[in-house]
Amino acid sequence: MPADRVEDIKIPPIRNGTVIDHITDGQSLNVLKILGVNENNIDSSISIGIHVSTNKAGMKWKDIVKLEDMELDPITVSKIALIAPQATISIIRDYYIAEKFNVKLDESVTGIVKCSNPNCITNKGEPVSPRFLVEERCPPKLRCVYCDRILMNISDNLI
Amino acid sequence: MDFTNKDLVSIRDLNREQIEYILDLSKEMVPYAKGEKTKRALDGKIMANLFFEPSTRTKLSFESAAYRLGCHVMDVSEMSMTSIAKGETLADTIRMVDAYCDCIVLRHPYEGAARLAADVSDKPVINAGDGAGSHPTQMLLDLFTMKQAKGTLDGLNVALVGDLKYGRTVHTLAQALTMFGVKLTLVAPESLQMPEDIVDNLKAKGCIPKKTSVLEDAIPDADILYVTRIQRERFPDPSEYQKVAGTYRIDNAILREAKDDLSVMHPLPRVNEIATEVDSTPHAKYFQQAFNGVPVRMAILCAMMGGEM
Numbered sequence: 275m276p277a278d279r280v281e282d283i284k285i286p287p288i289r290n291g292t293v294i295d296h297i298t299d300g301q302s303l304n305v306l307k308i309l310g311v312n313e314n315n316i317d318s319s320i321s322i323g324i325h326v327s328t329n330k331a332g333m334k335w336k337d338i339v340k341l342e343d344m345e346l347d348p349i350t351v352s353k354i355a356l357i358a359p360q361a362t363i364s365i366i367r368d369y370y371i372a373e374k375f376n377v378k379l380d381e382s383v384t385g386i387v388k389c390s391n392p393n394c395i396t397n398k399g400e401p402v403s404p405r406f407l408v409e410e411r412c413p414p415k416l417r418c419v420y421c422d423r424i425l426m427n428i429s430d431n432l433i
Numbered sequence: 434m435d436f437t438n439k440d441l442v443s444i445r446d447l448n449r450e451q452i453e454y455i456l457d458l459s460k461e462m463v464p465y466a467k468g469e470k471t472k473r474a475l476d477g478k479i480m481a482n483l484f485f486e487p488s489t490r491t492k493l494s495f496e497s498a499a500y501r502l503g504c505h506v507m508d509v510s511e512m513s514m515t516s517i518a519k520g521e522t523l524a525d526t527i528r529m530v531d532a533y534c535d536c537i538v539l540r541h542p543y544e545g546a547a548r549l550a551a552d553v554s555d556k557p558v559i560n561a562g563d564g565a566g567s568h569p570t571q572m573l574l575d576l577f578t579m580k581q582a583k584g585t586l587d588g589l590n591v592a593l594v595g596d597l598k599y600g601r602t603v604h605t606l607a608q609a610l611t612m613f614g615v616k617l618t619l620v621a622p623e624s625l626q627m628p629e630d631i632v633d634n635l636k637a638k639g640c641i642p643k644k645t646s647v648l649e650d651a652i653p654d655a656d657i658l659y660v661t662r663i664q665r666e667r668f669p670d671p672s673e674y675q676k677v678a679g680t681y682r683i684d685n686a687i688l689r690e691a692k693d694d695l696s697v698m699h700p701l702p703r704v705n706e707i708a709t710e711v712d713s714t715p716h717a718k719y720f721q722q723a724f725n726g727v728p729v730r731m732a733i734l735c736a737m738m739g740g741e742m
Binding site: 389394418 | 445523542544548549564565
């Protein structure tokens with residue numbers, strides 16, 4: 275088997291698509307929520323591994339999602355980075371890894387998650403995109419640029 | 434130091450050097466704030482005083498500060514008379530006001546309103562309190578009062594007393610004090626202690642605050658006792674409120690254990706946190722603190738609108 279061939283005995287390989295690996299344990303269903311896919315709006319298969327053991331440093335368990343015939347746009351990748359900061363994304367073409375990269379949080383995030391403070395001006399119908407400074411990356415700690423509060427429950431506040 | 438056209442929205446907009454500059458300028462402003470000297474450093478300028486929420490001290494002291502420097506004041510405090518009542522966004526209101534003035538002072542019930550205003554306005558925006566968020570000019574006048582009383586801020590023992598959970602003043606003040614190596618004691622009932630994210634922030638800046646629910650523990654070592662009001666509405670059970678409010682009352686008996694030069698401060702209004710008998714003691718600094726709102730806000734307005742002193 276070639277060295278860069280996707281190998282995973284528990285979840286079948288995909289021919290073309292995307293593998294999101296090293297997802298924070300328990301976050302795979304939130305990743306699907308970010309992708310906006312469900313059984314009614316997709317014609318290709320999705321495989322999910324939940325609570326899979328891993329040798330990656332700092333992780334004992336991980337989740338993994340394989341998406342047949344789908345590639346991700348940069349905004350979706352940024353959202354995944356918020357809930358799974360150690361995730362890796364592999365683009366698979368004809369069973370081989372054509373591209374592989376780690377998700378990455380920039381120094382600030384804009385417009386992909388809303389402030390958890392209900393009294394924040396960004397939740398009051400003003401023409402403003404919620405913006406956060408990334409204070410810590412793993413696990414992510416975000417501070418609202420407007421109300422100065424730390425964002426609680428990131429996955430519940432994704433836009 | 435050039436503050437021209439900068440905004441003053443939160444403690445994050447200031448470093449120690451900038452704070453010291455404002456405090457030094459505030460000291461220069463005192464005789465002008467008292468009317469002993471006059472200087473029209475902001476002659477011809479216009480300050481918009483936008484108060485979307487009731488306020489007495491902050492609003493009046495900004496007005497007084499502006500008038501003392503010869504600055505005109507555009508006062509909007511009755512929101513039912515404005516386009517806000519017709520559904521206009523704050524962003525649009527600010528863009529409109531921005532065209533009519535040289536500086537915007539904003540008090541608003543929503544956190545982050547001042548940052549939004551600063552985003553859309555080309556003129557300096559001064560946050561005069563946004564919801565439970567920041568109140569940086571109160572923080573500066575508190576620091577000024579402490580420095581005036583003690584000569585320095587470095588290494589002071591400061592006890593913050595009362596509602597440390599909801600009181601926006603103490604959140605901003607505690608963060609500012611970490612720049613001066615202050616030793617902090619947080620005196621509050623467990624249910625009203627300082628939020629953990631603020632405490633984490635203090636620790637990250639090298640200040641490990643002492644926490645206690647017993648006021649008497651903090652009195653003997655304190656140089657400054659900063660008292661805040663515990664609000665009745667924070668307690669579902671009125672008898673719980675009575676118990677807590679009574680526990681944190683400052684009177685002459687409790688001050689017997691204090692240092693002779695302890696300064697008692699309070700952002701006012703007080704209800705019964707400080708007995709009136711304390712008013713006539715040398716410890717009482719809260720009325721001086723209220724007056725200091727004028728010279729400190731004069732310094733801020735002057736710095737931000739480019740006035741020459």
